Amino acid sequence: MARQRLTFLQIWNMCFGFFGIQIGFGLQNANTSRIFQTLGVDVNHLAILWIAAPATGLLVQPIIGHLSDKTWGRLGRRRPYFFWGAILTTAALLVMPNSPTLWVAAAALWIMDASINVTMEPFRAFVGDNLPDEQRATGYAMQSFFIGLGAVLASALPWMLTNWLHVANTAPPGEIPDAVRIAFYVGGAGLLAAVMWTVFTTREYPPEQLQAFDVEERRFGPRQEPAPSINAYIALGVGGVLAGLALAAIVWGARLEKELYVLAGLLLAFGVAGVAGARFKRLGRTDNGFSEVLEDVFRMPVTMRQLAVVQFFSWFGLFAMWIYTTPAVAAVHFGATDAASKAYNEGADWVGVLFAVYNGVAALAALLIPVMVKVTSRKVSHAVCLTLGALGLLSFLLIRQPGLLWVGMIGVGFAWSSILSAPYSILAGALPARKMGVYMGVFNFFIVIPQLLAATVLGLLLKTFFGSQAIYALVLGAASLVIAALGTFAVRDAKPA
Template identity: 65%
Template sequence: MTTTTPEGLAPGAAAAVRPRLSGWSIWNMCVGFFGIQIGFGLQNANTSRIFQTLGAEVDSLAILWIAAPLTGLLVQPIVGYFSDRTWTRLGRRRPYFLVGAILTTLALIIMPHSPWLWMAASMLWIMDASINITMEPFRAFVGDNLPEEQRTAGYAMQSFFIGAGAVFASCLPWMLTEWFSVASTAPEGVVPMAVRISFYVGAAALLAAVLWTVFTTREYSPAQLDAFEAGRDAGHAPGAARTQSAWYTGGLLWALAGSLSVAAVGAFELQKELYILAGFVLAFGLMQMAAGALEAAGRSNALTAIMGDIFAMPKTMQGLAVVQFFSWFALFAMWIYLTPAVTAVHYGSPDPTSAGYGEGANWVGVLMGVYNGVAALAAFLIPVLAARTGLRGAHAVNLTLGAAGFLGVFLIRDPAMLWLPMIGVGFAWASIVSMPYAILANAVPGRKMGLYMGVFNIFIVVPQLVAATLLGAVLNGVFGGQPIFALILGAVSFLIAAGASLLVPKEGA
């Protein structure tokens, strides 16, 4: 194993621009994402299966998944804020890679042994928090180390490893069953052995991949980064400070809206999941008022910095927020409902203890492997498409392919042919995990790269909160509780995101 140092710059030297890095340096920088996505892949393909095995009903799956977006909402902005201000022997971002990877490894080992549903949900919460500790600094890591002209390639390389890691993770239960005859069924309330072994293998692979990046890369020192960003940040004038009146008035309006929503859920006996969404609105209002009070007292901290940057974000980031909302709503609909949809519609086996359900759930793992495999290959094609159509145009094309893929799952009834629509989903996924970050990294001040990447995660989390709180109610109230219709809603959401991506303003607009 070799150690890679950013080429062309001696330690302590000052430079106006970042030097270009070799392909091997970019490779080493992104290998850790292979491990991160193994964790996400195992989570996405098997969490609903574990929950149903432990007794969860289909219409309660969305609320059980709420752990993932909530932890991302809390963890990523905080980690981004502190990673911007960290410098240790391991550097700026790598300490977070390492701590998050160790915690995720432990959660992966424990989760499939959960004897109760509440414990499995708790493990999902811990696992997602740990993955977020690792993942957020990886996004900023590319922005730190690469010049603007190489960032699209850097995020595309992350997309490749995301796809490759998810293929490995998603197919593990199927491979263990088909190739090694490991049982994919188990008594009621017991997680099958194929799933358990998959989590053990995934834990080891995740830790090894993250350690590869930790020990084969180096980071620029704070002095070097200041030299790189001195000229660039001059083009990113800070937004006007929010007035005390705006903090209190805005916060009061949000808090009032949240309080009225909480009351309405109780008064009209609406789905209890809506309490979470109403609580989020209320909490956002209270945080604004707290930030205003802290600023009035002359006390700046992580809360004031994060809240301030939310309201001072560049117009490019505001446009991307709309794109992210509808993109991630669609993805979350698929992750929650693809397994129950395919097992019920294509295999006619909604019972989690049946052999047909086990077969269908394993096939869903393969389908997720297919779309992630396509994403790994699409990572090399997207920069070519972006060179011809621009980043925004390329993203719109890929999101449209994702919508076509969701519709294909709804229309096709032969489960053996479901790999075809997964091609479109794969292109959308590859684009979602690369193009918005390439656009964003070139539109925000480098000295706040970690914080802005963390704040950007809010626009991934909020649609997941909306999906987790509303999808179950919509499916029950409008579509008779049939999970297959979640994919139709996802297709519409992808098309809206595609249109919005064409309207994202250029930097400085």
């Protein structure tokens, strides 16, 4: 018994929902800093306001993955989460550009990211559930294609509305421009339609059939790590609590940036989770969602642990780009730091176009990456793409003509496409099907933790070492991508029997 190979149209329908999801992410990534600065945020405080998005993902994705592993109903296993998440995300997209104050915008960002995570997390497991190993590279590449396509539309929408339909891209101080507001409305409608297409045009294997696939492929058992001991939980708990308290004391004593308290709080949270896990295990009360997810974290397959390093540095680089490209380009290439000025908004619009370029390249690269994988391997292909991304980010420091910045976006597009496909293609073959959802959610830790780290330290690094010049955040992002590329070669890419 094995998973059936799917046709091109079936894979297309299965992945089409990501077109809509990335419309939401694209609008968020390209416009959130602009909205925050319009509402009066200083560039040094942008990162801390972005922290809601990764923090939400850290909590939501493992929970949704765990729940979807245990769900089976009229809409299947993963699709109920696509359905309700899309509805909530659309509502948040309508609210955010109408935020009258900074805190309303920050709350809208938090709700939007929670809803997007409810929709997105099961999509990763969805491909792993439905495709045989030899088609997973194609399936995740198809997701990358739709991600790129959706982000092109989302990133360029404000620019298109301004230049093609003459919608105003400036507004009085403290107000969101009409071009941004209408872009969010159009994006919400597109997201809802695309996700619903996948919900109603695809089917899923029932849980018992997925378990039979595990037995046939001999993936369940040999790849499962030993159950953690009480001492392992205690070590996590004590280590996390001590590290969190120590960092908080250093921040307070040295009067460092308050953003570092967030990192201290994250360490404390992990410590408390370890203490709670030890307590539940000692009492024999491990048949609950919290204990199951915590145990799964300890029992991560070796391949997943190795990929965690690659993901960490990949997403640190991406988050640096998303937060600081708008202020960097506005300041260096358009000579503007005032968010209400015409030059700043022209720079912000141009960043939207640049983001559209890298996402468009990512869509095309998704068609080339499976060929690169066949010629080399999944690891070599991923390392090459990450290196191209590093060169692309570095080009922002070297190229001073705004009209030529798109050249660097070619490399970023290849990196983005591969980051969205290669790690998941490698990972899916190392996971038991009955745990596919929760492990895909736990894998999100290594996307979220570097984002939280970036949000807490990038502003401090720029202020301390680079005179608050946002362009150097992109240089740090390039260095991070190089480290990720080198780490790829240490990953064990084992195919199922």
